[in-house]
Structures are given as C-alpha cells and as structure tokens.
Amino acid sequence: MEFGGSLSHVESRIFKYLIKKRKIKQTENLKEQSYRDHSEPQELYQSLEQNSDRLRAIYANCSDVIFHAFTIGENKKALLMYIEGLSDSKGIEDFVLTPILRERIGESSEDLQSVKHKLLVPQLKDFNTFLKCIEYLSNGYSILLLDNETQGVAIGLTRWEKRTIEEPSAESGIRGPREGFTETIRTNTSQLRRIIKSPHLKMESMIIGEYTQTNVVIAYIEGIADMALVEKVKNRLQSIEIDGILESGYIEEMIHDFPFSPFPQLLSTERPDVTCGNLLEGRFAILTEGTPFVLIAPITFAALMQSQEDYYQGFMISSFIRWLRYTFSGISLFLPSLYVAILTFHQEMLPGSLLLSMASAREVVPFPALVEALMMEISFEALREAGVRLPKQIGSAVSIVGALVIGQAAVQAGLISTPMVIVVALGGISSLMIPRYPVGISVRMLRFPMMILAGMFGLLGIMMGFIGIVLHLCHIHSFGVPYVSSLATTEGRQLRDVLFKAPLWMMDTRPTLTGGNNHIRQAPNQKPEAGREDEG
Amino acid sequence: MLEKGKISSFQLAVVMYPTVLATGFLVLPSISAQYAKNDFWMTGLFALFSGFISVCLAVKLHQLYPKQNLAEYSEQILGKTLGKILVIWFSVHFLNSAGLITRQYAEFVSGNFLFKTPILVIISSIVLLAAFAVHGGAEMIARSAMILTPIFILPICFLVLLIPDLDIKNIFPVLSHGISPVIKGSIGPQAWATQLFIMSFFLPCLKDPQKGKKWAFVSLGAIVFSMVFINFIILLLLGPDSGNKTYPVLTAFRYISFADFFENLEALLLAMWVAGNFIKIAVFYYVTTLSIGLCLNLTDYRPIVFPVGLLIIALSLWGIPNFITLGQHARTVAPIDILLNMLVIPIILLVVTGFRRATKQLKP
Structure with missing residues (x-):
C-alpha cells in the first residue's frame, strides 16, 4: 500500500505538472494575440499627439471608432473619441462639445479639472492607463483627452439599441409578472433591484473573456446566502480563461461540478421573479451580458420541478398541479x-x-x-x-x-x-x-x-x-x-415544498442548502383565521 | 477511519429495513411455515427478541468505542493478532453473504421473469449497480435508500387488496403442536433480524448519534411488523399449503385481482422489489469492502470496490450449484451462520470488553 500510494502520488504530481505547463502555454498564446502588449508603456503619455497615435494604432481599421480632434480656447488641443452606435452622439454634441467650445477667449479653463466642471454629464470617470481607456471606450463611454495631461476622462453617455423588456417566451405563465430579462445586463440588474430594494442585495461584477470582455454579475443577498459558497463561485468564475462568453451556457459548462451529467446543475431562467425568489431562498444568481438567461445555483432536483406559479396560487391548487x-x-x-x-x-x-x-x-x-x-x-x-x-x-x-x-x-x-x-x-x-x-x-x-x-x-x-x-x-x-437533498431529506419540514406545496404561512424556514445560509424566512404562526383581529 | 460521509439516524433506519427484509420476504415465510405449520405467523414475534438483542449489542459497542466500526473495535477488544483474525473472519463472512444474497436475488429473477437470461448477466448487472453505490460511500447508499425503500415497501401495501380472499379460519388451531415447532420455525426470522447488527458499520458515521438507538428500534419494529403482516396474509390466503410454495409472497401477489384491471401485476410489483434487493446487496457489498479495506490497512477503500465486486460475483456462482442447494442452504446453514456471526461473536466481544474493563478497574 505504501508503495502503491507513493507511486500514485508521484504520478499525479507529474500529471498535474504537465497540465499546468500546458495551461501556461495556452494562456500565453491567448495573451499574445491580444492588444495587451506589455512592451509598450501602459500609462498615458504627457503629449496628446503620442496618445492619439497610440490609440489610432490600436484602433486601426476600426471604422466604427470616431476620433474627433479639436482645440479648446486658443491653443489647448483635445481629442474626443467614441464608438458610433454605443455612445449618444446627440448627447455628446449637447452636453460635451457645446459647453466646452462655447468658451470665450481669455477665460482660462485649460486644465482637465475646469473642463470637467463644464461638462453637463453626471457620470465622469478618470483614468490614466490605455487599458482602462480601451475598457471604457468599448463599454460605450466617450473618451476626452487633453494635451499635457496624463489623465483622461471617460464620459458616461452610453446609448445603444436594445430590446425592450418583453414577456419571457420560454417561461410563460398565467399569473405572475409579465416581464423577462433582456440582453442588457444593466436592465437586468435594475429589474432585480426593483424587486429587492434592500441594500443587502449585492451585485459583484467581473469581466470574463479575453476578446468579448463580457460583464458578469454575481447577485446574492448578504445575510441569507452562504458567503463561503459565494466566495467559491467567485473563484471559479475568475479562473475561467476563455476567448469569449456568448451565452450563460458557456459559464455553466465551465463552472459546474459534474460535467458528465445529463442533468443541469444550474437553473437557467429569464424571469426576474424566479431569480428573486431563489435569491430570497439563499441561492446566488449569475447574470451575463448579452443573454436574458440568468444562472441560479445551488439547486436541487426538486427545485427544478417547481414553477414560479406554484407560489402565486393557492396551496391546494399548487399541490395538485405539482x-x-x-x-x-x-x-x-x-x-x-x-x-x-x-x-x-x-x-x-x-x-x-x-x-x-x-x-x-x-x-x-x-x-x-x-x-x-x-x-x-x-x-x-x-x-x-x-x-x-x-x-x-x-x-x-x-x-x-x-x-x-x-x-x-x-x-x-x-x-x-x-x-x-x-x-x-x-x-x-x-x-x-x-x-x-x-x-x-x-x-x-x-x-x-x-x-x-x-x-x-x-x-x-x-x-x-x-x-x-x-x-x-x-x-x-x-x-x-x-442534488436529491430536498427529496431524500431527513428533515420533514423540507418535504413541505416537495411532496406538496405547503401554504405560505407554514413555510417559516428556507431550504437548508449548504447549511451556511440563514434559515428563518418569516415570523411563525401567521395562519390567517376568521375573526382573529376581533379576539386580539 | 475509512468512511468520511455522514448519514442521519433516520436514513440508517431506512437503509436497515430492506437490508433485513429484501431476501427475508423471499425465503422466510416458506422456511418457517415448514416447521411451524399454521402458527408460522408468530415466528416474526420471536425475531423481535433476537433483533432487540443485536440492536442493543451494536449500540452498546458503539457507545464503548464511538467513531469505530465492528472491524476497528474488534482489534481493540481482542488485541492485535486475534482481532486481525476476527476481521479476516468477518470479511470472509460478509463476502460469502453478499455472494449468497446476490445469488438468491438472481435465482428469484431468473426463476420468475427472465427464464432464458444467463444468471451471470443478472448477477453482474446488479453487482455493477451496487458497485457504483458502494463507490459513493455510506452517504450515497443512505440517500439512494431514501428514494428506493418506499418503492420496496409499496408492493407490500398492495397485499391489502387481498382482504376479500382471506380466510380467518386458517389460523386455527392455534399452537396445536405446542410452542416448540414455532421456535424451530423462528430460527430463520431470528437470524435475519440479527442482521440488524450490520448497522454497527453505519453507527460511526451518524450525524446525530444520540437518536441512533431510537431509530434502530423503529426500524426493528417496522421489520417485525412487516414480517408478521406478510405471514398473516400468506397464512390466511394459502392456509396449510404455505410451506409448499417456493415464494409464498409471489403466490400471494398472483392472487391480487382488483376491479378487473389490477391483476397479474406481480411482474410490476416484483420489479419494484428489486429496489430492496439492490439496497441489501449494496449494504453487504459496502460492509465487505470496508472490512477488507481495514484488513489490509488501506487508507481508502474505493480502489478495491470493483475487485471485491468480482469476488462477490465469483462467490455467488461457486458455492451453489443449483436452486435446490440454495434453498437448502437458506434453510439449514444460513440461520446458524448468521446467528453465529451477528449474535454470538458480538456477545463474546461485549463480554470480553466488560471483563477487560473490570480487570482494569481492579488493578489500580
């Protein structure tokens, strides 16, 4: 056994080493193709000309990127750049260019701070690296660079064409909210925030995908969700190294535990009410830019057999339908x-x-x-x-x-x-x-x-x-x-939401999940009775 | 400790029920009816007695050596050499039992559903499934038992449909030959009930050890109740003919005819019964693997799961040439074998422990 054990140990170490080496090589290949050229300086230059040249080189052959060079006052050179279709060009004209250029000669407003004060836009972000500059630009910000400044301003005038909120087509119902998620992540987060207004609803965002730079948000409710679990998920998400994320299915396949299972281990939904219901039960949600499908985990087999309407209808009808x-x-x-x-x-x-x-x-x-x-x-x-x-x-x-x-x-x-x-x-x-x-x-x-x-x-x-x-x-x-935890459970109260759907006033506790989450859902003994107020 | 999973006491009870009864339902009614004639419904009650003793033994030994299973505390109690020999003895016993149980299941299936399928196919398919369960450990066996045991119990509830066909007169004359045939007939049920001692392998991984005893007794109660219930139904239905049937319970199922539609359901009901047999095989397989692992001082039992499975398949075929021998074995050898290993040896272990503790207290 000693011998066998040590042998397998050595084997596994060699195997791990090989995998690691291969991974490093692949990652290098991935980086080489990217614009993150480490030989060039990362910080913005002092001179606008150099900055402009560098950015024009990066965005060579990008017909959708607009460079607009102009002069403020007498001789202060400036460069405004944005991506057409992502930024609000009317807004840029009204709130950025007009205030800056309506400058009377003699008024000294030639440094960045005073220019910033003139802009009629609330969302302004300073940056001083090319990397940040590119990130803001690709997210629809307009970039304003001035001569003799090592800082630039990203102006939050984003507007792009997006689908309006519609009824989710794959998950329709009779009773319940009619709105579904869209492809825009900020619309989706706003829909969640509109339902759960408490500041305990946390939404941490991260960027995944070397080329797509997809915005991914993990939403959970602090105080209900198990924080160790949330950390685990964040680590798994951060370890994804991929060229692009086109749909939440990519994330699902990269982070679930059992890749060789026919059963989904994350629930995907396009309904904000389903997402919020699960957040309130201590689960977390992963929202991905560019898709209306939100991932929810951890889930159990029984949870996959439940529909949102079970909770909106009377318990007898829900139990029957279940x-x-x-x-x-x-x-x-x-x-x-x-x-x-x-x-x-x-x-x-x-x-x-x-x-x-x-x-x-x-x-x-x-x-x-x-x-x-x-x-x-x-x-x-x-x-x-x-x-x-x-x-x-x-x-x-x-x-x-x-x-x-x-x-x-x-x-x-x-x-x-x-x-x-x-x-x-x-x-x-x-x-x-x-x-x-x-x-x-x-x-x-x-x-x-x-x-x-x-x-x-x-x-x-x-x-x-x-x-x-x-x-x-x-x-x-x-x-x-x-997966079967709520089915093969030993806690009778867990079966209240599995064997049948107990009335809402009976479900005082949340599902156990990992055990690290908060269990108390509501105050006990809320069974409504006729004439209760009179007695009180 | 080889097992790191955690199960709850209720799950333990759910696992133990089919562990005793899966083959028990097949062979016990006929064995006890051959001895006790029309009094064989009482034999289940005697099983309560021996089952009670083995549950007490398992719990007591667990209290003295918490966090250790049978194979581990055997070495503590009997010393290095004797303990090791006992562990080897138990490994062989469990291996043999697992083989016999698998064979019993296979004979039952090939005799009633799949007449032409080679018995090796039937045996290897169930052992393969059980191997996956064993590979997952105690937790997985417990969780799958939570889903499969209800399916195992369901056919027993269908027997209630037989009530119109029952004849209460079959029970008389009560104890016409005195109590001794009943005691003879109860050897089988008693032996099967002492298999509850197997839970000593699961007790160390309980999440709530304080409830273990309670749920073990609940399980024992359910087992005895089901035995008596089944025996009653068979006696009232078949009368003095019960002892002549190979599988009286199967015969009882064939009688079910309800609303001109629920008839000839034995294939469906018995397919459900396979679920119980699966758990029994998985439990014995698991216990075998665990004891062999301890025997060889392994740090993980998972690598030997599949080799042990092959041994079980081999043993299920080697010892028993045909169904007749299997029946004889179940009637004559098995009760003694099980009683010796699951009742007598644990009693010896407990006595030795008590003796050791007493001498230790006297010394200083």
Missing part, C-alpha cells in the same frame, strides 16, 4: 419503455380485452415493439427539434408532415400501431410538463437507454435503469448541495 407534474414526469420517462417491456415480456399484465385490441392493432406491424418505439421516439424528437429551428413561414408544413404523415399515414400503412402513436404523443406532451426545459430534455434523452434496457430485460431492465438514474442523482451535487 403532483400532476410528478406523475407526468414519470410517464414521460417510463411510458415508452413500459410499452416495450409489457409487449415484449409481460403480456399477462394487460387485462384481457385490452390485450386483444392491442394484439389486433399490432398484428400488421412488422417490427418488434422496441424497434417500433425507437423509430417513433426518434422521429418525435426530430419533429420537435425541427419545430424549434424552422422559419416561421414553413411552420405549418412541419405540423402537417408530423400529424398526417408520421401519425396517421404510418398507422394506415401498417408501419406502426395506433397504441404506439398514443404512447409517443403522451410521452412527448408529458415531458413538456416539466417546467424547466433543460430537465425535460434530459428526461427525454434518458428515455432511449431506458427503452433499450426494457427491450433487453423487461420490467427488470426498467428498474435497473431507474436505480441507475437514482444512483446518479444521489451522486451529483450542485455547489456542495446534494
């Missing part, structure tokens, strides 16, 4: 494989009359049940995927092909049986009952191995597959919180 959802999630996973297993191995389980009608329907079908089921399930998945991607104009074509050709015509041609169509349709619809799309799609994917197991071992195979899935779910965790 059970409906659980049942149909089960149906979505098991129904096709049960069909295969029963028709292949356990025909006796069907009542006589049903068996007869099934047998007569399947009489003409030339394939075994497994092949039939796989064929139909795959074509259903193809239809679904085609439906997501297709241009709107030909949408009706796909539905005609789907309904008529694959449904009716295939049955009439004797390729598949009618019960199979029902099974596929029911399974397909029930997978959409799962309120979180990524979970629905993992369940749909897991149907295929389940069907094959059912075709091989019958009901026993289904049970084996189920045990396998349970084991996997018991194995994975999301940021230290076991």
Whole structure:
C-alpha cells in the first residue's frame, strides 16, 4: 500500500505538472494575440499627439471608432473619441462639445479639472492607463483627452439599441409578472433591484473573456446566502480563461461540478421573479451580458420541478398541479419503455380485452415493439427539434408532415400501431410538463437507454435503469448541495415544498442548502383565521 | 477511519429495513411455515427478541468505542493478532453473504421473469449497480435508500387488496403442536433480524448519534411488523399449503385481482422489489469492502470496490450449484451462520470488553 500510494502520488504530481505547463502555454498564446502588449508603456503619455497615435494604432481599421480632434480656447488641443452606435452622439454634441467650445477667449479653463466642471454629464470617470481607456471606450463611454495631461476622462453617455423588456417566451405563465430579462445586463440588474430594494442585495461584477470582455454579475443577498459558497463561485468564475462568453451556457459548462451529467446543475431562467425568489431562498444568481438567461445555483432536483406559479396560487391548487407534474414526469420517462417491456415480456399484465385490441392493432406491424418505439421516439424528437429551428413561414408544413404523415399515414400503412402513436404523443406532451426545459430534455434523452434496457430485460431492465438514474442523482451535487437533498431529506419540514406545496404561512424556514445560509424566512404562526383581529 | 460521509439516524433506519427484509420476504415465510405449520405467523414475534438483542449489542459497542466500526473495535477488544483474525473472519463472512444474497436475488429473477437470461448477466448487472453505490460511500447508499425503500415497501401495501380472499379460519388451531415447532420455525426470522447488527458499520458515521438507538428500534419494529403482516396474509390466503410454495409472497401477489384491471401485476410489483434487493446487496457489498479495506490497512477503500465486486460475483456462482442447494442452504446453514456471526461473536466481544474493563478497574 505504501508503495502503491507513493507511486500514485508521484504520478499525479507529474500529471498535474504537465497540465499546468500546458495551461501556461495556452494562456500565453491567448495573451499574445491580444492588444495587451506589455512592451509598450501602459500609462498615458504627457503629449496628446503620442496618445492619439497610440490609440489610432490600436484602433486601426476600426471604422466604427470616431476620433474627433479639436482645440479648446486658443491653443489647448483635445481629442474626443467614441464608438458610433454605443455612445449618444446627440448627447455628446449637447452636453460635451457645446459647453466646452462655447468658451470665450481669455477665460482660462485649460486644465482637465475646469473642463470637467463644464461638462453637463453626471457620470465622469478618470483614468490614466490605455487599458482602462480601451475598457471604457468599448463599454460605450466617450473618451476626452487633453494635451499635457496624463489623465483622461471617460464620459458616461452610453446609448445603444436594445430590446425592450418583453414577456419571457420560454417561461410563460398565467399569473405572475409579465416581464423577462433582456440582453442588457444593466436592465437586468435594475429589474432585480426593483424587486429587492434592500441594500443587502449585492451585485459583484467581473469581466470574463479575453476578446468579448463580457460583464458578469454575481447577485446574492448578504445575510441569507452562504458567503463561503459565494466566495467559491467567485473563484471559479475568475479562473475561467476563455476567448469569449456568448451565452450563460458557456459559464455553466465551465463552472459546474459534474460535467458528465445529463442533468443541469444550474437553473437557467429569464424571469426576474424566479431569480428573486431563489435569491430570497439563499441561492446566488449569475447574470451575463448579452443573454436574458440568468444562472441560479445551488439547486436541487426538486427545485427544478417547481414553477414560479406554484407560489402565486393557492396551496391546494399548487399541490395538485405539482403532483400532476410528478406523475407526468414519470410517464414521460417510463411510458415508452413500459410499452416495450409489457409487449415484449409481460403480456399477462394487460387485462384481457385490452390485450386483444392491442394484439389486433399490432398484428400488421412488422417490427418488434422496441424497434417500433425507437423509430417513433426518434422521429418525435426530430419533429420537435425541427419545430424549434424552422422559419416561421414553413411552420405549418412541419405540423402537417408530423400529424398526417408520421401519425396517421404510418398507422394506415401498417408501419406502426395506433397504441404506439398514443404512447409517443403522451410521452412527448408529458415531458413538456416539466417546467424547466433543460430537465425535460434530459428526461427525454434518458428515455432511449431506458427503452433499450426494457427491450433487453423487461420490467427488470426498467428498474435497473431507474436505480441507475437514482444512483446518479444521489451522486451529483450542485455547489456542495446534494442534488436529491430536498427529496431524500431527513428533515420533514423540507418535504413541505416537495411532496406538496405547503401554504405560505407554514413555510417559516428556507431550504437548508449548504447549511451556511440563514434559515428563518418569516415570523411563525401567521395562519390567517376568521375573526382573529376581533379576539386580539 | 475509512468512511468520511455522514448519514442521519433516520436514513440508517431506512437503509436497515430492506437490508433485513429484501431476501427475508423471499425465503422466510416458506422456511418457517415448514416447521411451524399454521402458527408460522408468530415466528416474526420471536425475531423481535433476537433483533432487540443485536440492536442493543451494536449500540452498546458503539457507545464503548464511538467513531469505530465492528472491524476497528474488534482489534481493540481482542488485541492485535486475534482481532486481525476476527476481521479476516468477518470479511470472509460478509463476502460469502453478499455472494449468497446476490445469488438468491438472481435465482428469484431468473426463476420468475427472465427464464432464458444467463444468471451471470443478472448477477453482474446488479453487482455493477451496487458497485457504483458502494463507490459513493455510506452517504450515497443512505440517500439512494431514501428514494428506493418506499418503492420496496409499496408492493407490500398492495397485499391489502387481498382482504376479500382471506380466510380467518386458517389460523386455527392455534399452537396445536405446542410452542416448540414455532421456535424451530423462528430460527430463520431470528437470524435475519440479527442482521440488524450490520448497522454497527453505519453507527460511526451518524450525524446525530444520540437518536441512533431510537431509530434502530423503529426500524426493528417496522421489520417485525412487516414480517408478521406478510405471514398473516400468506397464512390466511394459502392456509396449510404455505410451506409448499417456493415464494409464498409471489403466490400471494398472483392472487391480487382488483376491479378487473389490477391483476397479474406481480411482474410490476416484483420489479419494484428489486429496489430492496439492490439496497441489501449494496449494504453487504459496502460492509465487505470496508472490512477488507481495514484488513489490509488501506487508507481508502474505493480502489478495491470493483475487485471485491468480482469476488462477490465469483462467490455467488461457486458455492451453489443449483436452486435446490440454495434453498437448502437458506434453510439449514444460513440461520446458524448468521446467528453465529451477528449474535454470538458480538456477545463474546461485549463480554470480553466488560471483563477487560473490570480487570482494569481492579488493578489500580
């Protein structure tokens, strides 16, 4: 054991060294291509000419960057630069150029401070390095540089075209707020801030992506969230070295714990109310510039089966709908494989009359049940995927092909049986009952191995597959919180939000999560009763 | 300590229930019915007695040596050499039991669902699944048990649907042959109940050790209740014929016919039962791996999980040539084997500890 232990130790050290070396090399490659040329000085020069030359060199062949050189007063040279489309050019004219240039000769306002005082813009930021200058410029600030100054001013006159706040299309509901996140991170943070006004809502931002320089914000509520967890997430985010972040999915794949799991370990949502609900339960949210999808973690499997409307409706209705959802999630996973297993191995389980009608329907079908089921399930998945991607104009074509050709015509041609169509349709619809799309799609994917197991071992195979899935779910965790923690819990009160949805006045505590979060949600004994005020 | 995971007492109870009953339901009713005839429903009550003793033993030894499991305190109690021998003994015992349990499960499956599937396939598939659970440690076994045990219990609840078919007269004459056949028939249930002693491997990783005893007794109560319930249903349904059935519970399931629709459900119900068997195999597999790991003074038991799995597969095939021998083994050898290892040896351990402590106090 001693020997084996030391050997594996050495091996792992060599392995780690190799990985580290490779990583350093790759990072160097990444940096070489960037504009962060370390041979050139980082600080701004004294002379405007040198600054201007350097910046023009950096932004060579960038037709969207506007350089505007002008003179203040008699001989003070100045340079204004901005990116067209990101800065408000009307505002620049009205609030920057007009006040500065309406200068009477003789008035001495030739240093930066006095120029700054004249600007009619509240958001002014000083900088003295090229790096900062580029950062401000790419974020839509206008840059004002003066001759004989080693400092520049970034003027916060940003305005770019953005989508207005709309109802989230992938997560609609009947009751609840109608607004969803947009692609602009500041709009998104403002939506959160409008709901949670307490200063305890913290939003720490960082830049990820060598080229995209994407703004990423971690939001959490101080005093509720587990700070150790927040630190852990920040470290993981900071360790990402990538050329660009186009969507929060990039971040999700870079930071989750179990990359080889079909189940999502971070919840993605485009609803501010869902995000705030989770923040209030002690979770944290990661907002990414350029996408309306916000990531939430740590999550549990049970939380993925909950919808925001569960909390807006009465508890009886919510509990009923929740059970409906659980049942149909089960149906979505098991129904096709049960069909295969029963028709292949356990025909006796069907009542006589049903068996007869099934047998007569399947009489003409030339394939075994497994092949039939796989064929139909795959074509259903193809239809679904085609439906997501297709241009709107030909949408009706796909539905005609789907309904008529694959449904009716295939049955009439004797390729598949009618019960199979029902099974596929029911399974397909029930997978959409799962309120979180990524979970629905993992369940749909897991149907295929389940069907094959059912075709091989019958009901026993289904049970084996189920045990396998349970084991996997018991194995994975999301940021230290076991995935099944609220399901396989030993605290009865945690089941209040899982087995059914308890009335709001009963849910006095938050979910346990890592244990480091604040547990008390509200004052106890708030059950409303008729005539309570009269007694008091 | 090899295990770093933490489980709660309630989870322990949930793990222990199928650990005792998974194979218990398969073999016990028929074994005890062969001896005790129409009084075999009482045999479950005797199991309460021996189960109580083994829970007390496990808890007492745990109190004397907290944070240590059976294999660890054996060395403390008996000294280096004898302790080591005992640990090896236990490893072999658990390995053998795991093999037998797997075989029992496989025979049951191949005799009732998959007549043509090679038994090796059935055995290796469940052992592979169990290997993943064991690899995850006590925490993972406990968590998966929280989800799988309810599925295991559900078919038992379906037996209530048999109430219209029951005949209460089957219970008479009570104790017509005196108490001794009942005691003979209760050896099996007693042995199975003493398997609760396995929890001594889980007690050191409890989050709330003060509740361990309480939940162990709750588990024992549930086990005895289920045994008596099942035996009652079988007796009232099958009457004096119970002893002749290989799997009386399966026969009982076949009787279920409700609303012209819930009939012939035994395949579904028994598939659910596989969940319980899985936990039992995983627990024995885990205990085996842990004891062998301690035997070899390993710092981590995970590297030997898969090799031990291969041993379990091998042992499940080697000792038992056919189903008849397996049945005979379950009737004659297994009760003695289990009682010796799970009851007698722990009693010896406790007595030696008491003796050692007494002499220590006398010395100064």
